Amino acid sequence: MGRLFGTDGVRGLANAELTAEFAVQVAQAAAATLARPAAEKPTAVVGRDPRASGEMLEAAVVAGLASAGVDVLRVGVLPTPAVAYLTGALDACLGVMISASHNPMPDNGIKIFAAGGRKLGDDAEDRIEAAVGATGARPTGASIGRIRTVDDAAERYLAHVASAQVHPLTGLKVVVDCANGAASDVAPRAYAAAGAEVLAIHADPDGLNINDDCGSTHLESLRKAVVDNDADLGLAHDGDADRCLAIDAGGSVVDGDAIMSVLAIAMAESGELVDRTLVATVMSNLGLHLAMRDAGITVRTTAVGDRYVLEGLAEGGFSLGGEQSGHIVLPGFATTGDGILTGLRLMGRVAETGTPLAELASAMTTLPQILVNVRVTDKAAVAAAPAVLDAVRAVEDELGDSGRVLLRPSGTEQLVRVMVEASDVAEARRLADELAEVVAAV
Incomplete structure (x- = not known):
């Protein structure tokens, strides 16, 4: 058997490879590994994206956690970064996001966060894997976990991302492609609250249409909507909204590397960019390295995967990192990639400078x-x-x-x-x- 955890949690074809029975076992193993000793029962935050199999897997994960003596705080359909944030904000021992990110609808996955909403290291993943399927005494009576819904979970997350917005977006018109995913409700609300005029597309999830010819892996309809509606820019999220890619007013794609170049230059000017250093993976385009060199910014490289970007950021105490795919991490505000936060900061730079996105992104020339x-x-x-x-x-x-x-x-x-x-x-x-x-x- 291969390693249970991939680059971003446990994934597979829902109800074939990733069954309800297996989800119960993974949840129980996570509880046994991550629940810290306390006088009161430990707690876990559980959220999901809107794909149909998430309903089944959420029930299984919640049952597994409660059967292990963990109180469960259900936050419903929310982006992965919202679940990570709420894990910390609600002082939970762990968080679980049920999502297969940009994968097609039949797939699903289980992402696990440690206390504080932080991604697991290899050691923690290995310990959880070793505990999957373990038998032993289970709590009974009052020691069984209780389950409740956090009714204001979305509002808590929206208030959090609003606190990171540095400039009002008044006067900007944006088209946002929500991938019929976890961002469908909160992304348009976040951008409108910051002052933008928002046109949301692919924001009607029915459990079956997530990532279906839409979102950050299918940009064609967003490009057309931006041009047809004379918008200033477009933003595309994936199914769990930890990614953000952009489209400029002319319909050209602004990928994660170009977004990082815009944000790094802005943060260097404001003094936010710690040690004038950006963390990126080895797959980032050479054009990013050249643009950062011209701006007097150092690029520190990591292996491919946002978990390695996070490790690089933590090692140096740096303030910005990401991937070409649109996973952008701002550690001052988030413990993982946050597509909505990225969109707010990118639009904030456009609004603050009065400069079109195409011109800001032109600081970087993408090499073939x-x-x-x-x-x-x-x-x-x-x-x-x-x-x-x-x-x-x-x-x-x-x-x-x-x-x-x-x-x-x-x-x-x-x-x-x-x-x-x-x-x-x-x-x-x-x-x-x-x-x-x-x-x-x-």
Whole structure:
């Protein structure tokens, strides 16, 4: 059996791989691992996105927690960052978000937060995995967990993100694509409360339409809506709203790297950017590195995955980090990526400067980036093979300062990922294909 936890919780096809019975066991294991000793019963916050299987899995998770002696605070359909925030704000021992993020509707997942709303490290995940299915005495009588609903959960989260807004959005018109997901209610409310004129699309979840040709992985309808409605910009969230991508007034995509460049420059000017340092993954475009160098900002790189961005931020006490995919983390306000918070800060910069998003994003020029996945039998051995390393060095010498090579084993499959950036897309393609041929031949 492979490791239970992936890069962001436990995921699988709902009611096939991720069953109600298994969800009960995961919840019980999380309670046994994370519930801190206390005179009173420990508590857990549980939320979900609106996909249909979430109703079943929420019931299972709540039952598992209560059966382990944990009082459960149900917060309903809310974004992942809201559940993380409320875990801390309500002084819970742990939080559980039932969501498969940007995955299609048939999938679902269980994300677990430790006290304070913080993501779990490998050690905590391993301890939970080891406890799954464990048998033993269960509490009885008054020691069984109780379950109640937090009626003002959305309002608590909205007040929290409003506190991070630095400039009113009066005069801005924004189209927000809610992916028929967890942001469908709170995202339009947050942006309107900050002063923006809001047009919400894909904000009518029915349990089946989450991420269906909409949201941050399907930007076509948002691009059209921004142009057709003469909006200043558009924002796209994924199913659990921990991501945010943007569209400028002309319909061009502003990805996570470009959003980070805008926010980093703004925070450097205001003195918020600790040590003038941005934390990004190795997959961020070289154009981001060049733009930050020109702005006098250091980029510190991490492995791929927002958990590694969070680790990098914590290690240095830094104040901004993220991924190209739109996971942006502002540790002063959130313990995880928060798409709504990102949208507020990005629009705040547009409103504060009176500068269109396209012009702000132009501080970064995105270099063509070609990624080739090569299937192999032993990814670690192939990636470290002398012939492969020699080929990488040769390409790096050819590119010089005008490009970049990244070759790494996949974290989940027997693949070696070959990524080449260059000033010209044809050159990037040629070099990536040449490297891929060497990898395949080893």
